[in-house]
Amino acid sequence: MDVTSIVVFGYGEYAKEIARQIRYDYARLVIYSLHEEYVEAAQADGLEAHLADLEDNWDELASYDLPTTRFICALEEEAENVFLTLSLRDRFPEAIIIAMASTQENASKLKLAGANKVVAELLTTSNLIIEKLEKPVITALLEELMDSQRDLQVAQITLREDSCAVGKHLNEVLKLNEHNVILLAVVDFRMSESFIFTAKGYNHMLDPGDVLVVIGYDKDIKAFEKEIGGSCETNSSHWSR
Amino acid sequence: MFSRVIVDAAYALESSPRYLRVRRFFDNLLNNSNYRYKRYFDLFMMALILSSVFILIRDVKFRQEDWLAIFNDYIISVIFLIEYILRLWVSSNSAKIIIEQYEKDELLHRRFRARRAVFKVFHAKWKYMSSLPAIIDLLAIMPFFHEMRLFRLFIIFRVFKLFRYTQNMQQFGAILATKKFELLTLLTFSVLILFVASVLIYVMEALNPDSPVNTLFDALYWAIVTISTVGYGDVTPITHEGRIVAIAVIVSGVAVLAFATSIVVSAFSENIESIRENKLAQEVQKLKHFYLICGYGAIAGHTAAKLRRMGRNVVVLDENPERIESARKHHHLSIGIDPSSLETYRALGIDIDRQISAVILLGDTDVKNVYTALTLRSISRQVKILSILHDKKHRRKLEISGVNEVIYAQELIGQLSREYSGHPIAFEALYALRAENTGVQMDEILIDERMSRVIKTVKDLKIRGRRIILLGVQSQREKRFVFNPPQDYRLEENDLIVVIAENSMLHEYRVALHKEGV
Numbered sequence: 001m002d003v004t005s006i007v008v009f010g011y012g013e014y015a016k017e018i019a020r021q022i023r024y025d026y027a028r029l030v031i032y033s034l035h036e037e038y039v040e041a042a043q044a045d046g047l048e049a050h051l052a053d054l055e056d057n058w059d060e061l062a063s064y065d066l067p068t069t070r071f072i073c074a075l076e077e078e079a080e081n082v083f084l085t086l087s088l089r090d091r092f093p094e095a096i097i098i099a100m101a102s103t104q105e106n107a108s109k110l111k112l113a114g115a116n117k118v119v120a121e122l123l124t125t126s127n128l129i130i131e132k133l134e135k136p137v138i139t140a141l142l143e144e145l146m147d148s149q150r151d152l153q154v155a156q157i158t159l160r161e162d163s164c165a166v167g168k169h170l171n172e173v174l175k176l177n178e179h180n181v182i183l184l185a186v187v188d189f190r191m192s193e194s195f196i197f198t199a200k201g202y203n204h205m206l207d208p209g210d211v212l213v214v215i216g217y218d219k220d221i222k223a224f225e226k227e228i229g230g231s232c233e234t235n236s237s238h239w240s241r
Numbered sequence: 242m243f244s245r246v247i248v249d250a251a252y253a254l255e256s257s258p259r260y261l262r263v264r265r266f267f268d269n270l271l272n273n274s275n276y277r278y279k280r281y282f283d284l285f286m287m288a289l290i291l292s293s294v295f296i297l298i299r300d301v302k303f304r305q306e307d308w309l310a311i312f313n314d315y316i317i318s319v320i321f322l323i324e325y326i327l328r329l330w331v332s333s334n335s336a337k338i339i340i341e342q343y344e345k346d347e348l349l350h351r352r353f354r355a356r357r358a359v360f361k362v363f364h365a366k367w368k369y370m371s372s373l374p375a376i377i378d379l380l381a382i383m384p385f386f387h388e389m390r391l392f393r394l395f396i397i398f399r400v401f402k403l404f405r406y407t408q409n410m411q412q413f414g415a416i417l418a419t420k421k422f423e424l425l426t427l428l429t430f431s432v433l434i435l436f437v438a439s440v441l442i443y444v445m446e447a448l449n450p451d452s453p454v455n456t457l458f459d460a461l462y463w464a465i466v467t468i469s470t471v472g473y474g475d476v477t478p479i480t481h482e483g484r485i486v487a488i489a490v491i492v493s494g495v496a497v498l499a500f501a502t503s504i505v506v507s508a509f510s511e512n513i514e515s516i517r518e519n520k521l522a523q524e525v526q527k528l529k530h531f532y533l534i535c536g537y538g539a540i541a542g543h544t545a546a547k548l549r550r551m552g553r554n555v556v557v558l559d560e561n562p563e564r565i566e567s568a569r570k571h572h573h574l575s576i577g578i579d580p581s582s583l584e585t586y587r588a589l590g591i592d593i594d595r596q597i598s599a600v601i602l603l604g605d606t607d608v609k610n611v612y613t614a615l616t617l618r619s620i621s622r623q624v625k626i627l628s629i630l631h632d633k634k635h636r637r638k639l640e641i642s643g644v645n646e647v648i649y650a651q652e653l654i655g656q657l658s659r660e661y662s663g664h665p666i667a668f669e670a671l672y673a674l675r676a677e678n679t680g681v682q683m684d685e686i687l688i689d690e691r692m693s694r695v696i697k698t699v700k701d702l703k704i705r706g707r708r709i710i711l712l713g714v715q716s717q718r719e720k721r722f723v724f725n726p727p728q729d730y731r732l733e734e735n736d737l738i739v740v741i742a743e744n745s746m747l748h749e750y751r752v753a754l755h756k757e758g759v
Contacts, residue, residue, distance in 0.1 A: 018658045018659070022659045074658075104507075119658060122539050125653065129540075132646050135683075138683050141739060197670075198710065199742050199746075
């Protein structure tokens with residue numbers, strides 16, 4: 001299902017940058033801050049912003065459709081951020097929570113608190129420095145893949161019950177694929193949530209609900225998706241971008 | 242006439258690139274400890290010295306072989322003589338001295354004083370010849386006159402020459418030199434005590450027929466043996482007066498030893514930091530390639546540790562002692578000097594273009610990083626500089642100061658959050674490929690000149706049949722990344738192919754490519 005709403009907690013340096021980058025990608029972007037001045041700053045930037053309290057029960061968030069909403073915890077204080085993540089997880093067990101951490105130590109605390117994904121500033125920055133130095137082409141390629149404005153994309157295709165790929169082995173799908181897309185990996189949620197990389201050559205049987213990770217140009221990915229679905233006569237797959 | 246000739250000769254020498262090149266070469270070889278070939282020269286000279294000493298020792302009990310005698314007396318001596326002459330030559334620039342004198346006289350509208358210029362030249366040379374190292378060098382050549390038995394003992398001066406070729410010894414001497422005043426005071430004090438003690442013991446004991454002290458030399462010998470606290474006991478005072486003198490000498494001997502020890506220890510403890518910095522600088526000079534991190538903090542710690550895990554050399558510079566101590570705790574090669582100062586790079590004696598793979602600026606502030614970038618750019622136009630950006634509005638300044646890559650953490654994290662919000666699984670797959678421990682990795686392989694002879698198209702890469710995914714080619718010809726190229730796509734030298742494969746498969750494939758172009 002396409003993501004429609006993003007809720008960002010905090011409006012410090014990081015949160016501001018996150019808001020700047022995603023404000024036009026989704027139907028609704030809401031900022032919650034613990035400080036009045038941040039709320040005012042966000043409103044001055046033309047964003048929907050509300051004052052919040054850590055002691056809140058977050059009842060107002062219950063109105064969001066959780067499967068199509070992402071919570072991004074980027075409060076300025078690390079301890080507050082951990083507390084917020086824990087509160088959100090407690091209140092909304094199904095929610096997808098992304099949290100920011102400065103160090104690896106805080107990243108593990110946020111994971112324990114229930115964040116689905118933790119972005120650790122230190123590690124991410126130092127990894128990027130090394131990649132830029134050691135693998136400049138790959139870094140540029142990954143940056144291109146992450147840039148939603150570019151044609152080359154990485155996408156995920158979820159196989160539905162009636163997909164023609166269901167019941168086939170991964171190798172067969174790879175052989176059938178005549179489009180200009182590269183099938184990178186498969187996630188089988190029934191077996192485990194880890195990736196089955198096609199490069200490992202593991203001959204996996206595809207099931208409904210499996211997610212295919214593909215890289216290719218926009219139109220090729222759409223054609224590939226259609227082919228998998230087309231032979232089954234319905235648009236059986238879904239991929240969210 | 243004479244004046245004209247020497248001025249013309251001086252100008253001719255100073256303007257001859259060949260002469261200057263040769264002179265610079267010998268100056269570097271003999272005196273520049275950062276010069277690449279000096280180490281080999283030093284080792285060669287040390288080998289000569291040690292073989293010379295070995296021949297001397299062997300000569301004591303065995304008959305000298307003729308060829309050994311020739312080697313020792315002529316070959317080694319001639320090499321040392323050549324070295325002495327070369328050192329004398331490069332010790333001062335005679336042509337420059339003459340030109341300076343000529344230009345000074347011209348400026349003051351007076352006749353060129355050739356005699357004064359020649360005197361200055363000789364004075365400069367004499368100053369070098371009368372220095373201790375030069376005297377030792379000269380004495381080391383003496384065994385050349387092997388017919389004179391006494392001169393053979395001069396071989397031992399060759400051992401002193403070892404000081405020249407071992408940097409540690411030079412450093413030891415330099416450290417002791419910082420305590421010159423204290424050492425001189427101690428020496429004066431000891432000489433005075435020795436003199437008084439020798440005279441007193443002689444006066445007290447020499448007339449006593451039972452006393453072993455009969456001459457002034459005996460007295461001096463006893464005084465030295467006693468003051469040094471060695472006390473052989475072969476010469477001892479027997480009169481009461483003599484023993485009183487002995488008590489005084491023994492007490493002052495302990496004081497002299499304690500004083501000497503404390504001077505040496507304090508000289509070392511005061512200079513320990515500079516000794517360490519020198520040692521580290523030498524280690525850095527020996528590295529063929531390394532990443533230079535300017536400014537140590539949490540990001541620098543992570544970056545350095547990961548680069549080292551990848552087998553890369555990393556050198557950290559930071560002027561803050563606490564931060565540099567923290568870097569050392571993590572076993573990084575770290576030097577406590579200011580990375581934004583030109584003097585730092587001169588003192589380090591490194592060849593930036595040749596040795597540094599890239600500079601990573603991780604200073605606290607953008608101001609500091611801009612300043613360091615400008616310092617580095619003033620030394621090298623080529624070196625790759627990557628910098629972290631703290632405040633978005635300073636990006637342009639960093640770019641203007643010559644930084645090739647600017648990394649803004651906030652932007653990156655914003656990007657990651659956006660990606661993860663949109664398609665988390667695809668994002669995680671890419672993220673997993675970047676991590677170290679998934680077993681599968683994305684890597685770049687350069688088509689080098691040798692490989693390009695065999696590999697003409699994508700088909701020649703022989704990817705099919707292997708568990709390798711060819712993601713694309715960074716084409717030199719097209720100046721872009723070509724995604725999923727067809728089998729007949731033409732490959733050229735310096736193209737980069739991007740592949741995804743399991744770690745061991747990737748390693749095997751790389752080896753195969755390099756060995757025979759698959």
